[in-house]
Amino acid sequence: MARILLVEDDPALARGVSAMLRSKNYTVDVAEYGEDALEAALGEPYALIALDLGLPDIDGIEVLRRLRRSGSKIPVLVLSARDAVEDRVTGLDHGADDYMLKPFDPSEMEARIRALLRRSAGEASPLVTIGDLVIDPARATATLGGTVLALRRREWAVLERLAARPGKLVSKERLAAEIFGYDEPVAPNAVEVYVARLRRKLEPDGPEIRTVRGLGYLIDPA
Numbered sequence: 001m002a003r004i005l006l007v008e009d010d011p012a013l014a015r016g017v018s019a020m021l022r023s024k025n026y027t028v029d030v031a032e033y034g035e036d037a038l039e040a041a042l043g044e045p046y047a048l049i050a051l052d053l054g055l056p057d058i059d060g061i062e063v064l065r066r067l068r069r070s071g072s073k074i075p076v077l078v079l080s081a082r083d084a085v086e087d088r089v090t091g092l093d094h095g096a097d098d099y100m101l102k103p104f105d106p107s108e109m110e111a112r113i114r115a116l117l118r119r120s121a122g123e124a125s126p127l128v129t130i131g132d133l134v135i136d137p138a139r140a141t142a143t144l145g146g147t148v149l150a151l152r153r154r155e156w157a158v159l160e161r162l163a164a165r166p167g168k169l170v171s172k173e174r175l176a177a178e179i180f181g182y183d184e185p186v187a188p189n190a191v192e193v194y195v196a197r198l199r200r201k202l203e204p205d206g207p208e209i210r211t212v213r214g215l216g217y218l219i220d221p222a
Contacts, residue, residue, distance in 0.1 A: 002047035068095035
């Protein structure tokens with residue numbers, strides 16, 4: 001699933017939101033400070049940023065300004081208790097893609113994240129089909145010959161990233177960066193382990209995941 005940066009200085013809220021998102025198979029990193037968030041956002045391959053505005057060091061609007069000034073097009077969902085119309089307008093005018101008022105319902109937040117991810121991918125239909133394999137990124141499900149595959153979170157993440165570029169090489173380093181958070185320990189052979197597990201679940205009728213030695217992996221569209 002997608003890797004998300006949650007920028008929130010309330011520890012309890014950050015724990016609750018990150019736990020909810022991880023339960024939906026997202027990879028989540030948490031930043032408490034705006035400067036840390038900018039450093040992470042400009043150095044890691046995030047699919048989306050959920051951004052609080054009231055941060056301890058710099059305001060979330062300043063984070064937005066700098067992010068967009070850098071050329072970053074990462075979708076940003078603002079999470080804020082500022083409910084005045086002018087606050088929402090300011091956030092959207094400075095590059096936010098959506099604006100949610102606190103307190104919010106977790107299911108609505110997750111629905112908005114799904115919508116932003118679909119929009120950023122330019123997908124009218126989220127389904128990806130490779131032979132008998134059908135992948136639904138919006139629901140984080142995959143079926144092979146009509147049977148739902150039982151995939152663990154990181155197996156799903158590997159499949160989703162390879163299937164997004166069928167026939168194209170995805171480097172091992174890129175896979176690791178997208179499926180592991182920066183505070184998670186990563187064993188040297190971690191990516192190989194998840195690829196091997198995924199191959200077993202796709203056999204014998206699913207598409208082949210090929211290894212390009214020393215470079216990475218690709219899923220064969222044939």
